[in-house]
Amino acid sequence: MRDLSWPAKVYLLAVIGAAALLIWHGLSAHAGLLAPERVGTLLVLVLLFLVCESMPTLLNVEQFAVSVSFSAALAAVVLIGPEGTALVGFTAVLSVRPGLPLVKRLFNGAQFAICGYAAGWVYLHLGGRTGVPGVNAFDDLIGPYAAATAVFVPLNIVLTLTMIRLATGVGAMEVPMRGMVQFLLSYLGYGTFGLLVAGLWATVQSISAVLVLLPLFVARWAFGQYHAQQRSYDATIAALCQAVETKDYYTRGHCTRVSKASTMIAEEIGMGRERLRAIGYAGMLHDVGKLGVPTKVLQKEGPLTEEEFAAIQLHPMRGLEIVRGIDFLDEAYAGIMHHHERHDGKGYPMGLAGDEIPEFARIIAVADAFDSMTSDRSYRGARPVEVAVRELHKNAGTQFDPVMVTAFAKALEREPWESPRRVDPPPPEADETPIKDHDDPTMPIEVVSGP
Numbered sequence: 180m181r182d183l184s185w186p187a188k189v190y191l192l193a194v195i196g197a198a199a200l201l202i203w204h205g206l207s208a209h210a211g212l213l214a215p216e217r218v219g220t221l222l223v224l225v226l227l228f229l230v231c232e233s234m235p236t237l238l239n240v241e242q243f244a245v246s247v248s249f250s251a252a253l254a255a256v257v258l259i260g261p262e263g264t265a266l267v268g269f270t271a272v273l274s275v276r277p278g279l280p281l282v283k284r285l286f287n288g289a290q291f292a293i294c295g296y297a298a299g300w301v302y303l304h305l306g307g308r309t310g311v312p313g314v315n316a317f318d319d320l321i322g323p324y325a326a327a328t329a330v331f332v333p334l335n336i337v338l339t340l341t342m343i344r345l346a347t348g349v350g351a352m353e354v355p356m357r358g359m360v361q362f363l364l365s366y367l368g369y370g371t372f373g374l375l376v377a378g379l380w381a382t383v384q385s386i387s388a389v390l391v392l393l394p395l396f397v398a399r400w401a402f403g404q405y406h407a408q409q410r411s412y413d414a415t416i417a418a419l420c421q422a423v424e425t426k427d428y429y430t431r432g433h434c435t436r437v438s439k440a441s442t443m444i445a446e447e448i449g450m451g452r453e454r455l456r457a458i459g460y461a462g463m464l465h466d467v468g469k470l471g472v473p474t475k476v477l478q479k480e481g482p483l484t485e486e487e488f489a490a491i492q493l494h495p496m497r498g499l500e501i502v503r504g505i506d507f508l509d510e511a512y513a514g515i516m517h518h519h520e521r522h523d524g525k526g527y528p529m530g531l532a533g534d535e536i537p538e539f540a541r542i543i544a545v546a547d548a549f550d551s552m553t554s555d556r557s558y559r560g561a562r563p564v565e566v567a568v569r570e571l572h573k574n575a576g577t578q579f580d581p582v583m584v585t586a587f588a589k590a591l592e593r594e595p596w597e598s599p600r601r602v603d604p605p606p607p608e609a610d611e612t613p614i615k616d617h618d619d620p621t622m623p624i625e626v627v628s629g630p
Contacts (some may be wrong), residue, residue, distance in 0.1 A: 183282070187345035187445040191286055194338065198289035201296045202269060205262025219589045220258055220380075225270050227251040232287075249331070252295050253373030255328025256327050258319060258380060260309040261299025268295040289337040297334055298327035304509070310383040311380050320374070393443045412507050414462045419502075432599055433550055438462030440546035440587065441514075441539075443594060447586040454510065458539055461514030465543050482572050495519055514539030518547060523577045541580040545571060545587050548579070564596050 183191065231248035255264040266622070267484060268291030272284045305311070307323030308316070420434040441462035445455050472494050476487045483491065498515045502508055508515075517540035524532030536544075552567040562570075568588055575581040 184345055190342060190345050191282065195285055195289040198265065198269060201265050201292060202262070205296070221263055221266070222406070223587070224251055224255045224258065224267050226435065226629055228255075228267050228509065229270055229273060229275075232271050247359075248291075249370060250359075250372040250376065252291060252326060253298065253324070253370055254376040254380075255332065256299045256302050257307070257309065257324065257374070257377035258311065261296045264295030264299045265292040268292040286342060290335065290342075293338065294331045294335045298331040301330045302327040312377060317378050320377070324374050328373075328405065354539035359392070401563055412460075412538065415505070416460055419467050420463050433554065434463045435552075436550045436599065437465060437543065437546045440549055440596075441542050443590040444542045444545060444583055444587045447590040448582070457508070458508045458514065458542060459510055461518075461539050462543055462546060463513035464498065464502055464516045465515055465547060466494070466498070467501050468494035468496065470501065471497035492519075496528050510537075510539055513537035514543045516540070519544040521578045522575075522580050526578075536580070541583050545579050545583045548574075550588065553596070555599070561598055563577065564591065564598065569613065 228248045228251040232253055252264055252268050255267045259267075269288040271291050272288035274284055274287070299309075302323045305323040305326050307320055307327070312320055358622055423434065424431045438459045439462070441458050442455055445458045450458065472490050476483070476490050495516050495518065499512060502512070502515060514537065517529070517537055520526035520529065520531045520536045520540055521544075522533060522536070522541075525532055549567050549571060552562045552570060555561045568591065571579060571584045573586065575584040
């Protein structure tokens with residue numbers, strides 16, 4: 180807690196204090212909550228809530244995770260009312276989630292208690308009845324329950340994002356919209372399971388929680404395996420990129436930046452999630468074929484011989500050979516193979532033109548040239564973003580696909596580009612020549628006949 184800012188500390192104490200007051204009021208004003216016939220239900224819901232809260236599910240976007248505890252809290256709204264729901268939610272303090280500090284446990288418990296009490300209050304005031312619902316009364320619960328869910332979800336998000344804002348300075352507008360949408364949909368989806376738990380309680384009692392939530396835990400395990408697989412994919416890509424960038428001091432970080440720029444273009448033209456992941460991989464690995472090109476050729480300052488230029492032209496094909504056995508790359512192969520084709524057909528390795536060039540390759544060509552121009556090189560400094568964009572427009576229709584250039588320009592207006600920091604080059608050795616980047620469209624390669 181010592182690391183928190185004063186506003187964050189005040190907010191944390193206010194949330195904890197409000198939750199404590201609600202629970203104290205509930206226990207003192209509603210002694211029946213701890214009656215023997217209700218204690219069993221309360222304990223089962225507490226246990227269910229804790230188990231779910233201790234095992235959150237990561238979503239397929241950064242920064243977000245949800246837990247099925249939301250379902251248990253909303254089931255408590257129906258079965259034991261707002262006071263009981265607040266008590267159930269506050270037990271998040273006892274969560275055994277690994278690595279979760281006490282401060283976060285206290286905040287989670289307090290905000291769950293507040294959300295649960297508010298949702299329960301709305302449920303009751305819209306005609307909902309607490310207790311085990313009868314079969315004939317189930318339809319009457321749907322409206323009040325939906326309203327309770329509609330209160331719980333946004334209140335939970337507001338309380339959490341406010342704490343994040345005060346503690347880290349990250350505001351709601353900085354949270355990825357795609358992540359927020361998936362977060363909301365997951366929350367609302369889990370909310371329906373709370374109603375099912377409450378509805379089945381009349382026939383199978385506490386076993387209803389197992390019947391409803393066991394399939395969710397199985398799905399959570401499968402999704403965890405998927406995430407582990409994705410992490411291994413990312414580690415494989417990162418290792419290959421690091422191997423490429425050890426050959427060239429000045430292009431370190433180039434693969435990552437090309438991947439980011441390629442993804443920006445792909446998002447602008449409306450690519451789906453899976454293709455966005457694939458284009459990101461393609462951008463990361465577009466130069467992996469340089470591993471098969473002699474370093475002295477990549478870094479040569481003067482004109483290249485025909486043999487040396489042929490070696491340069493082979494790097495997309497060598498890249499394809501290196502990654503061909505990596506099944507998860509899928510459409511990324513085309514981007515790696517053809518990112519040096521030109522819109523006018525004068526590129527390599529196959530001289531494709533226009534729409535003959537795969538879409539991934541047309542995207543990477545723009546991203547690759549842009550990052551080359553906006554990065555420092557030994558023979559020149561980084562060009563401003565505005566200058567690089569003008570150069571892309573200048574070469575649109577000849578070297579680059581005009582559609583991709585326009586899309587990238589729009590993406591840059593929405594998400595300003597942060598150029599890499601200037602780096603100090605290592606001391607040159609006596610026989611070392613300055614590095615020249617063949618990806619830079621403003622510095623064409625000279626080819627001479629003979630050695």
